[in-house]
Amino acid sequence: MNRLERFSTIFLIAGFCFFIMALLALGIAPALMTSGIPEDGGMPKEIPAEFQVYYKDLNEYHEALFLGRDIYIKEACWHCHSQYVRPVGGESMMYGAVSTPGEYENLLNRPHLFGTRRVGPDLTREAGKKSNDWHFAHLYDPRSTTPNSVMPGYTWYYDESTNPPTPKKEAIAVVAYLQQLGSWVKDGKRTVHDLNEVTLPPAEE
Amino acid sequence: MTQENSRNPLVPYGLVKAHMMMSFVVILIVVIAGLGYSMQFIDLYPLKDIAFFSPGRVRMVHTQAVAYGWLANIFFAIVLYMIPKLTNKPILSEKLGWFVFWAYNTLVVLTVVLILAGFGQAQEWGETPVILDPFIALVVVLYVVNVVTSIWRGRHEPYYVTIWYVLAALIWTPLVFVMGNFLPEFVFAGTGGATISSMYIHDLVGLFVTPIGTGMVYYLLPVLMRKPLFSHSLSLIGFWGLAFFYPMNSVHHYLYSPIPMWAQYASIIASVGVHVVVYTVVFNVIATMASDWKKVTSNVSLQFFLVGALSYLVTCIQCAVQVTLTFQEIIHFTDWVVGHSHLVLFGTFSFWAFAWIYYLFPRLLNTPIYSASLTRWHFWLSFIGIVVMDIDLLAGGLVQGFMWKSLVPFIDSVVASKPFWWVRTLSGVAIFAGTMCFFINMVMTWKESRLPKTSEVPALDSELARG
Numbered sequence: 001m002n003r004l005e006r007f008s009t010i011f012l013i014a015g016f017c018f019f020i021m022a023l024l025a026l027g028i029a030p031a032l033m034t035s036g037i038p039e040d041g042g043m044p045k046e047i048p049a050e051f052q053v054y055y056k057d058l059n060e061y062h063e064a065l066f067l068g069r070d071i072y073i074k075e076a077c078w079h080c081h082s083q084y085v086r087p088v089g090g091e092s093m094m095y096g097a098v099s100t101p102g103e104y105e106n107l108l109n110r111p112h113l114f115g116t117r118r119v120g121p122d123l124t125r126e127a128g129k130k131s132n133d134w135h136f137a138h139l140y141d142p143r144s145t146t147p148n149s150v151m152p153g154y155t156w157y158y159d160e161s162t163n164p165p166t167p168k169k170e171a172i173a174v175v176a177y178l179q180q181l182g183s184w185v186k187d188g189k190r191t192v193h194d195l196n197e198v199t200l201p202p203a204e205e
Numbered sequence: 206m207t208q209e210n211s212r213n214p215l216v217p218y219g220l221v222k223a224h225m226m227m228s229f230v231v232i233l234i235v236v237i238a239g240l241g242y243s244m245q246f247i248d249l250y251p252l253k254d255i256a257f258f259s260p261g262r263v264r265m266v267h268t269q270a271v272a273y274g275w276l277a278n279i280f281f282a283i284v285l286y287m288i289p290k291l292t293n294k295p296i297l298s299e300k301l302g303w304f305v306f307w308a309y310n311t312l313v314v315l316t317v318v319l320i321l322a323g324f325g326q327a328q329e330w331g332e333t334p335v336i337l338d339p340f341i342a343l344v345v346v347l348y349v350v351n352v353v354t355s356i357w358r359g360r361h362e363p364y365y366v367t368i369w370y371v372l373a374a375l376i377w378t379p380l381v382f383v384m385g386n387f388l389p390e391f392v393f394a395g396t397g398g399a400t401i402s403s404m405y406i407h408d409l410v411g412l413f414v415t416p417i418g419t420g421m422v423y424y425l426l427p428v429l430m431r432k433p434l435f436s437h438s439l440s441l442i443g444f445w446g447l448a449f450f451y452p453m454n455s456v457h458h459y460l461y462s463p464i465p466m467w468a469q470y471a472s473i474i475a476s477v478g479v480h481v482v483v484y485t486v487v488f489n490v491i492a493t494m495a496s497d498w499k500k501v502t503s504n505v506s507l508q509f510f511l512v513g514a515l516s517y518l519v520t521c522i523q524c525a526v527q528v529t530l531t532f533q534e535i536i537h538f539t540d541w542v543v544g545h546s547h548l549v550l551f552g553t554f555s556f557w558a559f560a561w562i563y564y565l566f567p568r569l570l571n572t573p574i575y576s577a578s579l580t581r582w583h584f585w586l587s588f589i590g591i592v593v594m595d596i597d598l599l600a601g602g603l604v605q606g607f608m609w610k611s612l613v614p615f616i617d618s619v620v621a622s623k624p625f626w627w628v629r630t631l632s633g634v635a636i637f638a639g640t641m642c643f644f645i646n647m648v649m650t651w652k653e654s655r656l657p658k659t660s661e662v663p664a665l666d667s668e669l670a671r672g
């Protein structure tokens with residue numbers, strides 16, 4: 001019997017083909033339909049006013065954003081928070097404008113952080129919803145701002161020898177990251193903190 | 206039919222045993238991490254304020270231990286046992302097998318430690334640290350080469366359906382792994398990355414866990430029932446359905462996301478196609494059992510098979526509902542999905558793995574299971590645990606979904622979920638206790654096998670060599 005006719009060979013090829021077919025049709029094709037990251041990485045072009053005390057130049061700010069993003073990944077914030085607003089369920093009233101494919105095309109979204117579970121609220125358009133101080137207090141101990149929260153506190157990103165604890169570089173980076181989420185949405189241009197046109201549920205401060 | 210009493214020289218028994226015993230250890234990590242993380246939700250997390258045990262990291266350990274530690278090890282063991290028997294040919298090399306065993310499990314341990322140390326990757330089900338990914342891919346390829354050699358050498362056709370399933374899974378697994386761990390990380394950003402990573406999320410379950418799990422049921426069920434599978438052709442239809450529809454399911458994990466809508470529709474249609482697969486499996490299992498229910502009630506492995514098949518049916522009915530866009534609006538992002546995951550991976554595939562363990566472990570050691578009552582406790586605690594957990598999470602998911610839709614402040618839905626999270630943890634305690642019974646039972650069996658033999662080994666079942 002010819003080797004190529006052997007069942008296992010044919011089978012090997014068939015199994016492989018099905019997989020590749022699906023990958024091309026439903027993976028690569030839709031992936032290529034979104035525009036791709038621009039040359040400059042699609043990162044913000046200016047430092048928001050309230051972060052200018054922490055970061056001297058744009059490079060430092062970008063580094064901080066990446067650090068914040070990496071912490072968001074390694075603490076699995078993305079397992080409790082999603083990052084896309086759906087066009088259903090009144091989500092645009094809850095969280096802001098519905099997500100579009102193009103708005104994720106920057107280096108902070110590689111790997112993407114869509115998430116599949118909302119233990120906490122969606123963070124796509126978190127920028128400007130809360131003050132930095134709120135975030136610092138919340139990240140240290142979520143129950144200090146939101147009494148019934150089940151979010152863990154991230155005390156190890158704070159210097160606890162002071163009273164109140166002062167945020168370390170990492171905590172500041174996380175907040176910098178959160179405060180740019182969705183801030184780019186106006187005509188693809190970065191505009192700081194202007195997303196409060198939608199009515200948000202009353203914040204529990 | 207061949208007798209099993211004499212050992213089959215083709216089967217690498219030592220390797221099978223090693224992988225199997227490793228899986229016993231890892232399932233402990235699974236339930237400890239799961240239980241620990243679930244306590245975060247009811248404000249009882251025991252290891253607060255320690256970076257190394259940050260709840261998010263523990264969650265990643267939980268799911269990675271399920272996929273790469275527990276299921277992978279037990280599947281590796283069972284495949285190493287089944288394939289040489291079915292093909293009548295040895296694997297490529299037992300030495301290579303041992304290398305794979307040590308290398309793979311070193312990587313599993315490193316994965317756990319590095320995720321806790323803060324090197325988790327942002328890929329659901331693929332949180333293995335980026336630096337370990339190439340090594341894992343390599344070791345898995347070595348394992349595949351080792352086993353596929355046996356299939357390649359065998360000239361007995363037509364193949365029994367188990368070989369089909371296993372061979373397919375072995376080809377797909379490394380491809381899936383490489384795709385999911387590298388493309389979204391380095392190539393496609395944002396929406397494109399999500400498209401690929403949804404494919405990974407689904408394919409790891411659909412192209413690794415499902416085919417091997419199904420293949421191993423189709424092997425052991427006829428052996429235990431002492432009669433052939435109800436329908437071999439039905440199983441083949443199921444197989445081709447799986448090969449064709451499963452890889453296209455992917456995008457249903459991100460419905461209503463910015464991913465192009467046509468891809469979302471395609472994935473929904475393919476998901477409906479997957480029902481063919483599940484119903485063939487469930488029907489085949491139940492129909493094979495139906496001829497002799499007495500046997501089922503008297504054999505613990507068959508009971509695990511039965512519960513697994515029923516869970517599979519329930520999962521599938523759930524799937525039919527939840528994949529529709531109408532339902533997605535409510536249940537996506539909620540605990541409903543978590544209930545679904547536990548029902549499939551614990552209720553179905555882990556139960557099938559337990560069935561195998563209760564059959565194979567005593568035969569590997571030539572020692573009967575230490576305690577029948579521990580076995581019963583394991584069965585009932587796990588069974589009750591998963592039923593309660595699933596119902597609870599489905600209900601909790603609906604509550605969350607409808608509260609979000611009614612636009613109440615988010616925290617209200619958190620407060621409303623807490624009773625459900627309490628029940629989840631309590632059902633987790635039952636599963637944890639059941640798993641402890643299982644673990645102790647296995648360790649004691651192993652200990653007894655090392656004592657000098659006092660009693661006669663019970664007669665071992667005859668075995669179906671090939672369909």
Ligand code: HEM
Nearest residue numbers: 117236239240242243271542543546550551555633636637
């Ligand atoms: C002691 C019993 C267990 C408890 C208390 C438990 C708890 C949990 C919790 C709290 C989550 C996270 C859910 C979320 O993100 O909202 C989870 C996820 C998960 N667990 Fe478990 N678990 C247990 C046992 C198991 C077992 C034995 C398996 C499989 C063999 C398993 C498989 C999974 C999977 C696949 C996920 C991911 C779910 C998803 O993202 O949809 N768990 N578990």
